[in-house]
Amino acid sequence: xxxxxxxxxxVIGAGIVGALAAERLARQGASVLILEAGPRLERxxxxxxxxxxxxxxxxxxxxxxxxxxxxxxxxxxxxxxxxQAGPYPYPAEYIRAVGGTTWHWAAQxxxxxxxxxxxxxxxxxxxxxxxxxxxxxxxxxxxxxxxxVAGADNTGSPRLKPFPMEPVAEPWAMRRFRERLAPAYPVxxxxxxxxxxxxxxxxxxxxxxxxxxICPINAQYLGINAVEAAETAGAKVxxxxxxxxxEHDAKGRIAAVHxxxxxxxxxxxxxxxxxxxxxxxxxxxxxxxxxxxxxxxxLANSSGMVGRHLMDHPSTSLTFxxxxxxxxxxxxQSPSSINTLRDGAFRSRHAAYRLDFTNISQVLNVxxxxxxxxxxxxxxxxxxxxxxxHQVSVKNVLEVLPNPDNRITLSTEKDALGIPKPExxxxxxxxxxxxxxxxxxxFARIAELMGGTGLRYSADGQFxxxxxxxxxxxxxxDPATSVVDAFGRSHDHENLFICGTGVMPTAATMNSTLTxxxxxxxxxxxxxxxxxxxxxxxxxxxxxxxx
Amino acid sequence: MALDQLDSVSASRDDPSNPSRRRLLAGLLTAYxxxxxxxxxxxxxPSAERGAFTALSAILVxxxxxxxxxxxxxxxxxxxxHPRFPADARALLALINERHIDPLQLQGVLDDEQSPLAPxxxxxxxxxxxxxxxxxxxxxxxxxxxxxxxxxxxDVLKPPTYAYGTYGSWSSKPV
Numbered sequence: 001x002x003x004x005x006x007x008x009x010x011v012i013g014a015g016i017v018g019a020l021a022a023e024r025l026a027r028q029g030a031s032v033l034i035l036e037a038g039p040r041l042e043r044x045x046x047x048x049x050x051x052x053x054x055x056x057x058x059x060x061x062x063x064x065x066x067x068x069x070x071x072x073x074x075x076x077x078x079x080x081x082x083x084q085a086g087p088y089p090y091p092a093e094y095i096r097a098v099g100g101t102t103w104h105w106a107a108q109x110x111x112x113x114x115x116x117x118x119x120x121x122x123x124x125x126x127x128x129x130x131x132x133x134x135x136x137x138x139x140x141x142x143x144x145x146x147x148x149v150a151g152a153d154n155t156g157s158p159r160l161k162p163f164p165m166e167p168v169a170e171p172w173a174m175r176r177f178r179e180r181l182a183p184a185y186p187v188x189x190x191x192x193x194x195x196x197x198x199x200x201x202x203x204x205x206x207x208x209x210x211x212x213x214i215c216p217i218n219a220q221y222l223g224i225n226a227v228e229a230a231e232t233a234g235a236k237v238x239x240x241x242x243x244x245x246x247e248h249d250a251k252g253r254i255a256a257v258h259x260x261x262x263x264x265x266x267x268x269x270x271x272x273x274x275x276x277x278x279x280x281x282x283x284x285x286x287x288x289x290x291x292x293x294x295x296x297x298x299l300a301n302s303s304g305m306v307g308r309h310l311m312d313h314p315s316t317s318l319t320f321x322x323x324x325x326x327x328x329x330x331x332x333q334s335p336s337s338i339n340t341l342r343d344g345a346f347r348s349r350h351a352a353y354r355l356d357f358t359n360i361s362q363v364l365n366v367x368x369x370x371x372x373x374x375x376x377x378x379x380x381x382x383x384x385x386x387x388x389x390h391q392v393s394v395k396n397v398l399e400v401l402p403n404p405d406n407r408i409t410l411s412t413e414k415d416a417l418g419i420p421k422p423e424x425x426x427x428x429x430x431x432x433x434x435x436x437x438x439x440x441x442x443f444a445r446i447a448e449l450m451g452g453t454g455l456r457y458s459a460d461g462q463f464x465x466x467x468x469x470x471x472x473x474x475x476x477x478d479p480a481t482s483v484v485d486a487f488g489r490s491h492d493h494e495n496l497f498i499c500g501t502g503v504m505p506t507a508a509t510m511n512s513t514l515t516x517x518x519x520x521x522x523x524x525x526x527x528x529x530x531x532x533x534x535x536x537x538x539x540x541x542x543x544x545x546x547x
Numbered sequence: 548m549a550l551d552q553l554d555s556v557s558a559s560r561d562d563p564s565n566p567s568r569r570r571l572l573a574g575l576l577t578a579y580x581x582x583x584x585x586x587x588x589x590x591x592x593p594s595a596e597r598g599a600f601t602a603l604s605a606i607l608v609x610x611x612x613x614x615x616x617x618x619x620x621x622x623x624x625x626x627x628x629h630p631r632f633p634a635d636a637r638a639l640l641a642l643i644n645e646r647h648i649d650p651l652q653l654q655g656v657l658d659d660e661q662s663p664l665a666p667x668x669x670x671x672x673x674x675x676x677x678x679x680x681x682x683x684x685x686x687x688x689x690x691x692x693x694x695x696x697x698x699x700x701x702d703v704l705k706p707p708t709y710a711y712g713t714y715g716s717w718s719s720k721p722v
Contacts, residue, residue: 052688054679054681076686205714376650376653384700
């Protein structure tokens, strides 16, 4: 064994959630050490990797996994890291690197709607959360002010204080959707961690239309911003530190984390309090890997619920040609949604959903389609321009209910360091499938209102995944049915906290990152109350104000 | 002189020791193919193979002009990935010359006849329009901003990762 590190707070995972918890605690004077399995990345190199990629439709291409900290890759072929047990594939994508998966998020920073946390009481499905929307509100606000969230008040999520920023300027295409779908469907601006003005020392968006896989100009808040803020606050980050075992003492308190360096040298990190924030797949993997004589089923797992209740947001979609030139690709990728179907009495029968309009340039897809169709000669350019101008698509973002059979387990296969790979057991139930079926009528109506032709529905029974890995370490009041309490503290280990989308008891219909951050800030406050209210540091340009 | 007859004449210009006698694309074409790409007739054809590639490229992408430097890079990349590429390119051009195949019908004809040349048009199109040569794990990118799919919409869109314009400039009507 070589090397020994110690800190008041040891955080496992340098993604946006762990880093913001770390930053808050460091600002309170705690010594904080963040362990990250993957390497440090540079934004400029990611931009270049994308431009040089032969697979521009694959947003993981600029993020090749490191040999010691692999993550799932599916293009050009499956690297086999996330083992699929079925019956339905769960091809989750995430990035093991300093900064984590938000390197390539769309920065959709939604709040829940209030009824999302009470679906058992209200609709008889899923579970209730151990806290109310009202309890979450101040933590959402704090998260929104750190990230710099732009939004409007018409999305169905009430708030006590204003957004830090006005909504991002509406692309022409989204304006036309809004105008033409009214009054049948209100199209609203997405709530996003994307600057509509200079904020937090970062510039306003200039429409690079590559939010995924990388914002070249730092206009959207990423995990790396959180990591750098944590480091400024005094936290130390150890990259390429692959945690493989959490050690407990005789009383069941966590004593240390063991990690491998890339050469499989072993290291032990001690601390007073531990925060596991390695995402909804790697975190339960590590808990299961840490089984001991005292905890033969893994740590934090007296309930047997670690890894269970895996959720995400499956999508089906409709692609069509609008009857006017819209030219998707001008401005940010994810500007607008229809939010009115996120809640209602129907939730007792089928999944709620958000309807999401893409503003991703259609040029790549259209080019591939034309080549596939063998359209050559002058007709190619003519068709390319027409289709790129007219092609649009809408997708649903469907709720998945917590089901203990959907789960992450340890595979018998091992990675290069000899660590068992995660294995996904996943199915999409009738509740979600019925939601998809119902949404087809919305798709058809939207196409009709846009004068749509050439309607192409995604194949029946085929769902795209949205990489919103949720559940697997759910919070709850009952230690027999949940992994952590309402503050993210493990029911089984007094000084082990879990942060991330994995603690969410239900997935609702919104991108899950903002909720995970809000919960993590609440956890950090629970660990060490803030001496002062948490706000972002005044940036050099002096333009940030918390309204 | 009929365009059909140029082929034999131009063959004598292959002599690399005589660079002043520059070979032109027109020399590789029949009246039919020349009619498809009248703007390209004066493009240089340093060899029969490269000339065939340029002519095929012009026929397939249907553009008024093709960048010669990019043509060289794409040809080299394609010839590296597909050893038979130079010969296949000549064979495909000869086929179009002889049979007067409409570019819009070309893929269907090759597919119907199960021609060994069937993959060729798509390889050339992918190279020019996506900037990608090869497939699967061997695929690599040789052009991005100058790939024709970007060029063809450049009056309206920027290639992703390039700034569209100042904040909010995307709110106006596109064209």
